[in-house]
Amino acid sequence: MKGDWYDELVEVFYYNVKEFDGNIHSRVKGVDIVIDDDIWWKFIGLKNEVFKEHILEVGMSEGHRVPYGVFISKVLEHYGVDFTNEKKQICGRENLIGKATLTCIGMKRTSQG
Secondary structure (H helix, E strand, C coil): CCCCECHHHHHHHHHCCEEECCEEEEEECCEEEEECHHHHHHHHCCCCCCCHHHHHHHHHCCCCCCCCHHHHHHHHHHCCCCCCCCCCECCCHHHCCCHHHHHHCCCCCCCCC
16 A cells, blocks of 8 residues: 555554454544444455454554554544644655565455455
């Protein structure tokens, strides 16, 4: 996923992340965030099984880099989180996830892409 992200807000998202009713929940700047199957499908065209566990694992551990910054930032924007005065990170070539990483986390090509 290409685009810019707001790393401090993404960190807040991960700090507050939890699972409830099979969905990812968080709270950022007073806005409740729910990542359910509709959100997964809308933004990346996949169901949640691939990334959900990894996002929850990162949220529960300390010292990890916070992955999926562009995705999380787009979800925050979708929910109306205020980005005023927030520092934006520019996505460059060094921020892209390669094919080997996607394979390592269980991503596989299917008939649906």
